[in-house]
Ligand code: C2O
């Protein structure tokens with residue numbers, strides 16, 4: 182384990198712990214289960230999971246087969262002229278854009294050429310439980326040198342992504358965009374820019390950083406805080422932030438013609454960084470989040486947490502414009518050029534005026550009528566209290582660090598309300614697998630999401646139609662928090 186400061190990483194100087202005694206380490210509670218004698222957990226191999234898949238196949242009788250080969254392996258990637266050792270899909274960073282229609286039979290022949298076991302998770306899709314790619318929950322990890330075929334039917338259109346779900350592999354480069362099209366809904370844009378944002382370690386692995394966080398061997402650094410994030414902006418300061426795998430010095434260039442209407446599909450694939458995104462000289466019209474439509478809202482900038490997606494349309498002016506994603510509260514930025522004319526490339530360090538005001542957040546969004554969850558009283562309310570202890574770098578749900586956990590249990594057909602309460606000084610983008618919840622609001626207007634930022638001190642409830650049986654994890658999408666235990670299981674019982 183590293184005993185000295187990694188050159189490219191520094192730990193934020195965090196205020197002394199203000200965490201209550203409740204967040205202190207508990208003794209080992211064991212793999213306890215809330216089941217009683219007559220109930221048992223519906224596992225990934227259960228007939229209910231097969232029945233779910235068969236019902237989807239009946240719902241989409243005309244689905245085509247969309248076949249992909251995907252290979253994970255070590256590869257040197259070029260980051261602004263420097264070779265960086267990475268683990269990536271198909272030798273590229275980010276991985277290839279995978280695309281299918283709603284209702285297709287997506288079949289991905291996945292080859293693991295990494296020197297370690299791995300899985301692939303299809304983030305945001307309500308697919309059958311046994312294809313969800315969570316190690317030891319929905320499948321055994323895929324051993325090094327072997328293959329696994331993922332087969333599933335994407336039931337909803339929109340912007341999704343895929344990534345490894347093992348250890349801290351994601352930050353080495355194992356992520357890519359996954360776009361589900363709806364052939365019934367013709368595009369009302371002229372072109373599409375897929376924007377994958379990530380934070381990047383140039384000389385350490387995420388595991389080395391995690392070990393330093395755990396050991397307390399990371400040196401403190403200037404405070405990383407953000408009013409928009411309600412406190413701490415992260416645990417790790419990065420040497421680089423990437424947009425589609427490119428650093429600001431060697432940016433991606435998106436080209437179009439003046440007056441064209443563009444759809445931006447923005448995906449935050451980073452481990453520990455929320456981004457504030459703006460396009461210089463333009464306002465954005467946010468139309469979707471996490472694949473589901475919202476009532477369109479105009480904004481100068483958007484705040485996007487790890488795992489979240491925002492789709493926005495914009496009609497392009499004539500010129501060359503900076504697309505900037507500021508690492509919120511950290512100081513660096515990712516950058517690309519949007520060009521509809523020749524002319525000077527914008528300065529990669531530019532701070533467009535659009536970044537100044539309040540960024541759009543989930544609080545500004547309302548689901549479209551069609552996307553709303555029908556009003557219904559919850560049959561069950563489940564509490565997920567988010568805690569942390571910086572002394573031990575332990576992050577918990579209900580005072581337990583996964584794999585220690587007490588499952589949150591539901592029955593198929595129930596309406597569940599999952600209440601996330603953040604007792605820490607840092608935001609947590611909380612993600613639920615296999616479902617798109619509605620952010621609970623008295624008037625039912627809450628947007629549909631699969632990942633939602635819960636600010637320090639905030640409580641956000643997620644309303645869930647429990648219609649996808651299996652074992653699903655809910656966790657913080659900060660990969661260091663996930664690795665430290667901020668996960669539990671949303672468990673269907675029969
Ligand atoms: Cu994006 Cu549990 O994952």
Ligand code: CU
Nearest residue numbers: 609657659662
């Ligand atoms: Cu977290």
